Amino acid sequence: MKRFSNLFLVSLLSGAVTLASYKLLFDDNGYFSKNSIVTQAEPSFGRNVGLSAEAVDFTAAADKTIHTVVHVKNVSRTTVSNPILEYFYGFQGGQQQEQVGTGSGVIISEDGYIVTNNHVIKDATEIEITLNNKKSYKAKLIGTDSKMDIALLKINAEDKLPYTTFANSDSVKIGEWVLAVGNPYNLTSTVTAGIISAKARNLDTSGIQSFIQTDAAVNPGNSGGALVNTRGELIGINTMISSPTGSYTGYSFAIPSNNARKIIDDLIEFGNVQRGVLGVEGGELNAKASKELGVSETQGFYISNVRKKSGAEKSGLQKGDIIVKLDNQNIATYADLSGYINTKRPNDKVEVMYIREGKNKVASVVLSKNEIFSSEFKGLELENIDANDKKRFRLADGVKIKSVTNENLKQYEADLIGNIILSIDNIKIKDIESASRVFNTKAENESVQMEMINKRGEIIRIII
Incomplete structure (x- = not known):
């Protein structure tokens, strides 16, 4: 009897071990179940890093931003004359042609200040703003900075408007998730997501040299829209894309919010940009x-x-x-x-x-x-053009020849002083700063071609 009890006890234990092993290894959540994933053991270094966009909630930032991004309509009217009609029939006045351009903008205050790109509203005769709720308003142009491609607009709405707050763009990090929000086709605001791909990107433009690069999809019509972080704070103004087709192919660029904010403050306080x-x-x-x-x-x-x-x-x-x-x-x-x-x-x-x-x-x-600085190149002392020069010659950019110290050019001194240099070797010259950058790429004995406008308003080209 005692022997039988021992056998029964051994059998009972064996069955328990077998059942436990099966549960451990082959059950639904067991080591060899169909639902299990076998991986190598890795050391743990603290928190897990979520690499998927699914791990980030974009909804709050999107909802916060879409109502602050607007559609910008730019209407420009030009008069086209017909010389044949004028000559034979004495027809005067010409025919007016209307051109329409569109882009996006960002409301930055509850009383209706809106920031966009300068190229979105350039040469506008009339600017119309459409909010995300489909209400439309005529906009007043407060000021622009063509060098940095920023424009400030103002609308007068009946109610306080939703607006986007500025973040510190210097503190954004490469790899950080961002949203690009625009209103390109006057439908409603559209949202795309991506990451910060690079900071302080130099695209060799004649103006701003420090872009935020992202892989968030930005297409024509989104210019002037908002680049925001996952808290819905403004870190950039979407400005341009790099594409052989003209459509988005993986690279988009934004003006950092710190740069845009400084320009906006200057335009509101001084009426121009203090550089x-x-x-x-x-x-x-x-x-x-x-x-x-x-x-x-x-x-x-x-x-x-x-x-x-x-x-x-x-x-x-x-x-x-x-x-x-x-x-x-x-x-x-x-x-x-x-x-x-x-x-x-x-x-x-x-x-x-x-x-x-x-x-x-x-x-x-x-x-x-x-404005107080001058620069010298090949015996020509140059200075920035002033408001009178801009008005007289209808120019926005250029540098003026202040004096001539080059002995080879002394005989032409009277003809050169006062001329305004527009480009050097086909590189557009906006001001002393951009001219200095070009000079630094040229050897002292290297010949260069300068395009300039003389005191009579004629375009001339010289090689020195």
Whole structure:
């Protein structure tokens, strides 16, 4: 009997072990079940990183932003004359033609201020704004900055408007999720998602040199729309795409919100943009440039010239210094430097960290006003054109020849002084800053072609 009890106990235990093993290995959630996924064990380093857009909730940011993005309609009217009718029949007046352009804009205040791109409303005779609720209003143009491609509009609505608040675009990080919101076809606001692909992207445009790059889909008509973070805060104004077809192919670019906000504040407070400059000329370092210059650093802004009477000169910055930081902003490229300075005004103070002879140094620089500077190239002293020049010659950009020190050109001095240079080797010259960038790419003995307008308003071209 005792033997039988022992056998029964062994059998009972064996059955329990078998059942437990089956449950562990083959049941629905067992190790060898159809529902299981076998993976290698990995060490744990804290929280899991969600790589999928499904892990991010975009709904709150989208709902917050779509009502603040508007459709912008630009109507321009031009008069086209018919010389044959005028000659034979004395017909005068010409025929009016109407052109319509569209884009997007972002409401930035409850009383109706709207920011968009300058190219969206350029040459507009009439501007119409349509809100996301389909209400339409005539807009007043408050001011523009063609260099930075920003325009400020104002509408008068019956009620307080929803608006987007500004975020600090300097603090956005590569890989951060963003939404691009536009109103391209006057339907309602549309939303696309992506990530920050790059910061301080230099596209070699004649204006802004520091774009935020994203892979959020942006197409023609979305220009002037909002780029927002997952909290629905404005980090950029969608401006352009890089595409061989004219449609989105993976790259879109936005003006950082810090740059846009500074321009808007200037236009509201002063009626024009107050531009501060550091007073240095040069270029960004890379392996090739560093080797040619004989320096070990491969990142930073190398100073090749310090402008006279500038804040940089007064603070002791010299040719050969390498700027690596402005305040708390790291400077690795020219786009980093120009992007940060473009958020400042004349008389703002900036702490400049630079390297001189291998040692880190810091200088406090008071920014100067851009208009006071001149530059010299091949014996021509140049200065920015003033409001009278712009009005007289109907120009928005260019630099004026102030004096001639080149002995070979002295005989033409009277004909050259006062001429306005429009381009150098087919590169458009907007101001002294853009001219200096072109000069830095040219060797002293290299011939260049200049297109200019003389004092009689005639376009001439010379090679020097």
